[in-house]
Amino acid sequence: MAAIYSLYIINKSGGLIFYKDYGLAGRMDTNDSLRLASLWHSMHAISMQLSPISGCTGIELLEADTFDLHCFQSLTGTKFFVVSEPGTQHMEHLLKHIYELYTDYVLKNPFYEMEMPIRCELFDINLSQAIQKDRVAYLGR
């Protein structure tokens, strides 16, 4: 059964503002996750420059032997990406949904400071529901 390993949210200047891992595979300590986030931010930027297609918006999917990395960047520059088991489907829908949760439970929280690390309990709760639901609805097929 396909699984999501971890979820990252990066602000527009490349700082990691949210990290969560699910399951045992691919677990990382704080330093490694920060490093991965800034690395991805730069690679994403480079990929836009290198792309032969004009108007490219950066890497959406990175496929490796042991994981897939799906990335979604909003028009405001915030990046959401999940690392998942190879071949996991419907990750773009999940990312889109996470973006909606982020707008609802993070940005609308008046005490959340923009561009700062996300510490919102409501977001955590809804996120874990979404991930669970996705496991059932999408991945369990």
Next chain:
Amino acid sequence: MDGLCRASEESRTSASSVSSLHSQATWRYSRTTGGVAFFPIHPNLQPLKPSDRAQVDSKEVRLPDSGPIPLDDQDVQMIFSHSIQLSILISSIRLINTSEEDDETRRTVLLLTLMAPAVPRSGDAIFANVERVNSELFTLTYGAIVRQLLTDLEEVEEVNKQLDQMGYNIGIRLIDEFLAKSNVTRCVDFRETAEVIAKVGFKMFLGVTASVTNWDVEGTSCSLILEDNPLVDFVELPDTCQGLYYCNILSGVVRGALEMVSMKTEVTWVRDMLRGDDAFELQVKLLKQVPEEYPYKDDE
């Protein structure tokens, strides 16, 4: 049948060009019954699931909350030739479900949706689906805020400034909500941006639609005209507050939202019904489009 063919003619034209565009996502512009919509032609079309295939074969597609939608041969062929997952179609249709309940409209939407896994939603559709509070509560709360600011700051000019700043702070957060829920894609130019704000943005958050006029020659400045404005439902400006732009929060919201999608703008009130004009007119002037280029300057 003819009605459908006409209605979805535009989409069929786009459909025929899908195969040649597989290498890149291309964005088409179309109108549905719900208002302005932008249909991305998505390169990741996926094969039909067996259960969906059976539905299409039987020429009747069922949405979870309505009766069967009949399909004709041409529709069936189109669905198979694009072989997009019906489940995605159906969830998209539920997203943009407009108030029209007849099957013909739904079928048109279904076929139009064929073009787009993530269909942009009209302002009406989003407005119909969000949780709402009593509009009087909203109007009165805003009134109370303005009153309090007037008491605290005393100067009308200061209040204008403060309202604008509050709007800006709302705008920089609200833009993400707008993008996430409306599914609009990157606009080609400022004209399109203005249309989207007026038709989708205002509808989605205020429940009213604005019209866009008074374009200057360069296409960098225009006016958004609001005939109806829920913020001023019970308001009469007293003589002591003549300089007050009561709705200045709105100009701040527009400015903040556009700034987050790299457009520096200046937003000013030209006409104000509270000052005896016949409508609200908000002038939006594009000052500078900050290109999204790396490296971002961190210290800016």
